[in-house]
Amino acid sequence: MLDMIKRKSGTANSSATIASVKDLTVHFQSKKGKVHAVDRVSFEIYDGETLGLVGETGCGKSVTGRSFLQLLPIPPGILAQGTVNFHPHARCASCTGEGCAECEHTGRCPVPCPSCEGSGCSRCDDSGAETVELLRLPDRDIREIRGDRIAMIFQDPGKALNPTLTIGDQISEVFFQHRTDDLLEASGFDAADREFGAGALKRLASQRNGGIDNLLLSIPPLRGRRDRILKALSEMVAEALAQTHIPNPQQVMDRYPHELSGGMRQRVMIAQALACNPDLLIADEPTTALDVTVQARILDLISDLQQRRQTSVLYISHDLSLVRRICDRVAVMYAGRIVEIGRTDQVFKNPCHPYTRGLLQAVPTAARKRGELMAIKGTVPELVDPAPSCRFIGRCQYEQSACRMQDPALHPVADEHSVSCFIHHPAPAGDAPGFDKRTS
Amino acid sequence: MQLKDYIIRRLIILPFLIIGVSVVVFSLTRIGGSPVGIYLSHEMSQEQVAEIEARFHLDKSLPVQYFYWARGVLSGDFGWSGVSVAPVAEVFPKKLAATMELAVASGIVAVAIGVWLGTFAGARRNKPADHITRIVAVSGASMPNFWFAILLLIVFWANLGWAPIGRASPELFAAVPQRTGLYTVDSLIAGNLNAFFDALWHLMLPAITLGYGATAIIARMMRSSLVEELQQDYVDAARAKGLPERLVLKKHARRNALIPTVTVIGLTFGFLLQGTVSIEIIFRWPGIGKWMADSVLRGDQATLMTYVLFTSILFLFVNLVVDIIYANLDRRVELGK
Amino acid sequence: MVDFPQSTRRNAIDTIAPESALRVRWRRSTELTAKILSNPATVLGFAIIVAMFFMAIFAPWITTANTPDPYQMPRDWGATRMPPGTPGYPLGTTNEGGDVYYGIVWGTRMSLQLSITVVGITLVVGSIIGSLAGFIGGKLDEVLMRIVDVFLSIPELIFALAIAAILGPSFGNIMFALAVVFWVKYARIMRARVIQIKNSDYIDAARIIGDSKLNIYFRDILPNSFTPVMVQATLDMGNVVLIAATLSFIGLGEAGIAEWGVLVSEGQAGIASGRWWASTFPGLMIFLWALAFNLVGDGLRDALDPRTESSR
DSSP, X not given: OHHHHHHHHOSSSSSOEEEEEEEEEEEEEEXXXXXXXXXXXXXXXXXXXXXXXXOOXXXXXXXXXXXXXXXXXXXXXXXXXXXXXXXXXXXXXXXXXXXXXXXXXXXXXXXXXXXXXXXXXXXXXXXXXXXXXXXXXXXXXXXXXXXXXXXEEOSOHHHHSOTTSOHHHHHHHHHHHHOHHHHHHHTTOOTTOOSTTHHHHHHHHTTOOOHHHHHHHTSTTHXXXXXXXHHHHHHHHHXXXXXXXXXXHHHHTTXXXXXXXXXXXXXXXXXXXXXXXXXXXXXXXXXXXXXXXXHHHHHHHHHHHHHHHTOEEEEEESOHHHHHHHOSEEEEEEXXXXXXXXXXXXXXXXXXXXXXXXXXXXXXXXXXXXXXXXOOSSOOOOOBSOOSSOTTTTTOTTOOHHHHHOOOOOEEEETTEXXXXXXXXXXXXXXXXXXXXXXX | OOHHHHXXXXXXXXXXXXXXXXXXXXXXXXXXOOGGGGGOOTTOOHHHHHHHHHHTTTTSOHHHHHHHHHHHHHTTOOOEETTTTEEHHHHHXXXXXXXXXXXXXXXXXXXXXXXXXXXXXXXXXXXXXXXXHHHHHHHHHHOOHHHHHHHHIIIIIIISOOSOOSSSOHHHHSSSOOSSXXXXXXXXXXXXXXXXXXXXXXXXXXXXXXXXHHHHXXXXXXXXXXXXXXXXXXXXXXXXXXXXXXXXXXXXXXXXXXXHHHHHHHXXXXXXXXXXXXXXXXXXXXXXXXXXXXXXXXXXXXXXXXXXXXXXXXXXXXXXXXXXXXXXXXXXXXXXX | OOOOOOOSSTTOOOOOOOOXXXXXXXXXXXXXXXXXXXXXXXXXXXXXXXXXXHHHXXXXXXXXXXXXXXXXXXXXXXXXXXXXXXXXXXXXBOTTOBBXXXXXXXXXXXXXXXXXXXXXXXXXXXXXXXXXXXXXXXXXXXXXXXXXXXXXXXXXXXXXXXXXXXXXXXXXXXXHHHHHHHHHHHHHHHHHHHHHHHTSHHHHHHHHTTOOHHHIIIIIIGGGSHHHHHHHHHHHHHHHHHHHHXXXXXXISOTTBSOHHHHHHHHHTTGXXXXXXXXXXXXXXXXXXXXXXXXXXXXXXXXXXXXXXXOO
16 A cells, blocks of 8 residues: 555655645735735655755745644735645554554554545545645644644744743643543553543543542542553653653753753754654754754754654755755745755755855855855845746846746756746746846 | 742841831921921920920930831830821721721732733734723723722712612621621621621722722733733744644743733732722721821821831732742743842 | 856945934934824824813913912802803812813813923933933942832832821922832833943943043933833823822812812712712813823833834
């Protein structure tokens, strides 16, 4: 069954997709008008890969990442159009998540589409795998995906952890929300049981317990049950923390976020994100707020965990050198549009968009001589009701009249490598730009 | 700095602040000249006046007078109340119970409603419910409480005849033994439900009037801090974990939003104490506020001094407790700068 | 690596055109004004204030001033306890034949005098003391702040009440009492702000280039530290009137003057017999006055707070 899905979906390449974004368009209502924060963005994330999403501040990369989990503030945000199709996996039936040969040691298996059983149909976007459309998923369903199938790491771990709850409390919430049955099972309780206090125990294990439940659970015989649940919970939390190489997880659990260093906090965030073995991890600039020395270690940790569990990662960053280090593919965003996407080696060896070239020239490398660093002139345009021209206009060294007429779409220049620039595909009207034709 | 050190430091400063307040209070009474006048009558001779001055140490220098006054206060001698024709120390506790009953009742109501209202509005930011709450909050902070009391009296007492004036019906409370001085508590202890509801009935209008301003202040603070907390990253992080909105609000945002609100609740206590003066006058509530106002108008300085000293010290202690609670709640707070 | 076409302009970072300091200030203040006026509640507050100021300034033209002292309520013993709408007495009269409308108009004038005097004096005194304490620091700061701590330990209404009570019932004494109580807030706010600015980078920069202490104080610190005090001053314009009215109501005002608190107190006697107007209208004025300054003060604070940039 597994093979069948892969064969069917592997059209241009040999791997299945975990998520595909089509024409995602997000506007923000502001006093000056509609800000086109993300404009017709399309890309796919392959199963098990790390995709880097690179761009300057305000180019829409975080908005893109957040829209996966419906974490955009609406209003002022407006989902104008587009879909994000996600193919959730299920826990491997033969190893119950431990990792075995069947699931290639990931603990997860793809789920075939219920309507076509893997052969591909309109329901599943022709992928053959179960498909959910994230942007329009009802509240209840998206909550089941959040933290379980898709997890997120935030930029500043100091702000993304609640200062008034202990580390243990915060990681526990993930298990309460998504691993209720495991918790009950670990305490030797059958979910179908109808004995006295069963409701209270279930509510405790799913964080729906009220004051009466707490009172009930604090007196024997339920007290013992409660303690067993809490013990199982603390073991699960410790295990999650240990995954991220945190020393003394039992002690860290009782700490408050401000008592930990920035690197440790980000490890906690990662532990929390990977606690349920998600299919997709959205990492929104996870190392930006950290010291440079810590950055490298966190980066290694993410790529290590990613390789071990084959979790797909959408790595959002403004830092090209980081992206080059850990990503399989790179998508470059500029002013709400993807201007170039391809395998990391393709994009870095042969950058085809003037913006990508500019970015690469702005990064110091050992090979470059002193004084060769170049900044891209101008600033990011305001995205309020933009003209139908290329977004890079005014900052581009090669712009011609064609660039002002129409916004170029993504076009393939090589296998898996696409660029949206008229240098690489014929312009509909006006003078076509070229790398040999420089305008001031 | 450790929490314990912080508390100890605050406790060390406290006596000095109290001494400072007592100096200010004492100096106040001497702005208007020697208080010897209240002990004199027209028939007294020069010698008699001098004898009285000597008896009350009024012939000494001001610092020495302060010393004698402070010694008296420490030994429980707060002076003589001309209005009540009794020592201040004797009347004060009885009057205090009435004021405390009123202040605590409105305080409880204000905290409960204020926190709830602020949460309600903050979670529905910029929706109609939010706007209404803000209007209520701003008008509550601008409302002269004596005017609000009169408005309520015009409607509920003068026109509808629903609400009573005064503290309780005397005939009902003749049989209730006074243990705590709080009529609601005393009647409950005595098991006299009739008296209890009567006390509650009398308490209602003054408590609402007094509590309105405090409710507004608390609701406003709670709303703005909740709005601020809801914009924090950890709220999105909690959502990203899959928590339902109810828990995001209750377990994450509200918990943090309560921290700055606690400080305001402490300040509100001072606000309630101040407010009792005019409320007690209007509702003829026999508390220390009304007593002090009556005394002031007749030049009874001993009552005034005791009142100011007492409320200030109470205010200081409440603020200390609030600061300690705050430091305990907010683990980010850096103690002592 | 591909061979990049070499740019003719190296290090082509845009230089930001220097804008004159005056233009920057002008632009900022227009932006701020626009931001303040974008809040309808603030605009409402402004409208009430303008109406009140108009009433206060033109009081002698709106009503016939009482002689010899226009701030004394005129008494018409032939028209006591008149309901609102009586010809000549649009808002009715009090038990003693005082014209409620006259009291409201001249009460506005008194409130304006009171609030401007008290806020003006306390603002100046408090700001000087606070900024000096913060700027000079050391022993002076320590001593001044302990005094401030003591003053802040006494609830403000009770403190003002005590002072006014000892000095005897008069409007002037209420003003004096309020001035004694209110300066501390400004001292504390100003001190915190001055210390914050003193420790900022641009003051370090001024020090490094060798500016004199006096220069730094007057040119860099003072002009930049007034915003939080101004917000407090706006709020206090309302608070001062509220507290003064409370003191008058309790009985510390002069009986018979056209002051809102006194009028409410006077009118209280009639409510049992259904004469609601004599205290309702003056009280409404107190409420509107305090409300207006609270609205504007809140709007000002929101507009000046960079964190509220995105909200609203």
